[in-house]
Every structure is written in structure tokens, then in C-alpha cells.
Amino acid sequence: MDAIDLGFWRHQGHLTVNGVFAAAEMDAVVRDIEQWGEAFLAELPEGQRAWYLDGGVKARAVLRKLDNPHAHRPVVQALARDPRLVGHVEALLGPGVSVYFSQIFFKPPEGGGPKPAHQDNFYFGPTDIEGVATAWIALDDATLENGCLYFGDGTNLGPVYPHFAPEGEPFNLQLPKAVLDRQPMTPAPVRKGGVSFHHGNTFHQSGPNHSTKWRRACALHYVRNDVEFASPALPYDNGLKLRIT
Numbered sequence: 001m002d003a004i005d006l007g008f009w010r011h012q013g014h015l016t017v018n019g020v021f022a023a024a025e026m027d028a029v030v031r032d033i034e035q036w037g038e039a040f041l042a043e044l045p046e047g048q049r050a051w052y053l054d055g056g057v058k059a060r061a062v063l064r065k066l067d068n069p070h071a072h073r074p075v076v077q078a079l080a081r082d083p084r085l086v087g088h089v090e091a092l093l094g095p096g097v098s099v100y101f102s103q104i105f106f107k108p109p110e111g112g113g114p115k116p117a118h119q120d121n122f123y124f125g126p127t128d129i130e131g132v133a134t135a136w137i138a139l140d141d142a143t144l145e146n147g148c149l150y151f152g153d154g155t156n157l158g159p160v161y162p163h164f165a166p167e168g169e170p171f172n173l174q175l176p177k178a179v180l181d182r183q184p185m186t187p188a189p190v191r192k193g194g195v196s197f198h199h200g201n202t203f204h205q206s207g208p209n210h211s212t213k214w215r216r217a218c219a220l221h222y223v224r225n226d227v228e229f230a231s232p233a234l235p236y237d238n239g240l241k242l243r244i245t
């Protein structure tokens with residue numbers, strides 16, 4: 001495993017490492033989450049459709065995200081435990097880490113919607129803001145065209161700002177325009193099988209997908225083992241915290 005650039009991480013609050021996994025391994029994850037997604041969609045109650053379906057794709061019902069694959073899908077749990085990934089996570093957080101929460105983001109072709117800028121630490125309310133890092137695993141090439149992540153360089157060194165939710169979207173917490181107007185956002189394309197890491201305070205967002213290609217990703221939210229989500233903005237199931245090392 002190549003050494004991780006800790007200087008870049010500390011100053012910028014994010015880091016891209018390509019080639020962590022092979023493309024064929026990502027294909028196996030995609031096959032599994034497609035099956036899971038079909039079953040989830042078939043059972044999705046009316047009241048949850050606005051949060052889980054992609055609002056940008058009008059022609060058909062298509063999922064925007066799925067929660068906690070690390071707890072429900074052995075193939076994702078294997079990724080979360082994989083030493084090729086965990087070695088990098090421990091380089092960033094220190095030894096002894098758990099996955100607290102995880103998400104699959106689908107961002108479908110021809111309309112997949114944007115994710116507004118936010119800080120994970122506002123959502124999670126951790127006991128130590130330095131103890132949270134997300135590993136965002138690219139299941140497809142993530143490009144400028146299909147909606148890769150963008151980061152606010154150095155925002156890991158600043159505070160966690162209050163977020164707001166637009167009318168009728170109570171879960172869609174985001175940073176206010178007045179804060180974002182002062183902060184340029186840098187794109188972070190990643191190749192399939194690569195991993196984009198971000199600190200829990202780092203501003204991040206993704207654009208819409210107007211391309212013909214999927215932009216799927218698996219985000220594993222790691223914490224140091226002593227960290228809890230003590231004052232979360234949304235409910236998280238502490239019982240799903242999975243000790244890795």
C-alpha cells in the first residue's frame with residue numbers, strides 16, 4: 001500500500017487515492033446493490049419516496065440512495081473490513097476504527113440530481129470532530145460530467161456551521177448561501193475502484209448527472225472507536241456501529 005499524503009489531508013481535508021480496488025470488484029458490488037435496490041424500491045412506503053427516490057429522473061422511479069449497506073450486505077461489509085482500505089483509514093484517524101453509518105449513492109444517468117453542500121459533522125454531531133472520516137468508494141468512474149464530488153479546500157480547519165433544510169425536505173440539510181459564497185469548491189474526479197476520503201468538517205457537494213453513465217458510490221463513514229454521534233441532526237442507529245479494528 002502506498003503511503004498516504006497526510007500533509008495534504010491535514011491542510012485540504014480530503015484526499016483521493018485511485019486503484020484501491022479492482023474494477024471487477026466494483027462490478028460485483030454493483031450487482032449486489034442493484035438486487036437490494038429492486039427489493040427496497042418494491043417495499044418503499046409512500047411517505048419515504050421523496051427522500052429515497054431521485055427527484056431529477058422523472059421518467060421512472062429510481063433510487064437516489066440506500067442506507068447502511070455495511071449492516072445489510074455482506075459484500076459491502078467485506079469492503080469496510082478490507083485491509084487495502086482500512087490501512088488508509090487508520091492512517092487518517094489513528095488505530096482502532098468503526099463504521100458508524102454508510103450509504104450507497106446511485107446518481108443515475110440523464111437526470112440524477114445534485115447533492116447540496118454540507119458538512120457530515122453537522123449531520124452526525126460527533127463527540128470529537130477530528131474522529132470522523134468518510135471513505136467514498138467510486139463504483140463507477142466519477143467525472144465532471146456525471147457528478148463527481150466537490151470539496152471546500154481547508155474547510156476541515158474551520159467550524160461546523162448551522163445548516164438549513166428547504167421547505168418540505170426536512171432531511172436535506174445544507175450549508176447556507178452566505179457561507180458558500182465565500183468558499184470555492186474544487187472538483188475531485190475519481191476512477192472506478194478509487195476512494196475519495198473526506199474529513200467530517202469538510203464542505204462537499206456533487207452536481208447533477210447529465211451524462212449517459214451511472215455515477216454510483218459507496219460512502220463508509222468511519223469513526224475512531226471512542227467517538228459517538230452524541231448530538232446528531234438526524235436519527236442514526238447506534239446499534240449498527242460496526243467495529244473494524
Ligand SMILES: O=C(O)CCC(=O)C(=O)O
Pocket residue numbers: 105115120134136204205206217219
Ligand atoms: O455522493 C454524493 O453525491 C454525496 C456524498 C456525500 O455527501 C458523502 O459521502 O458524505
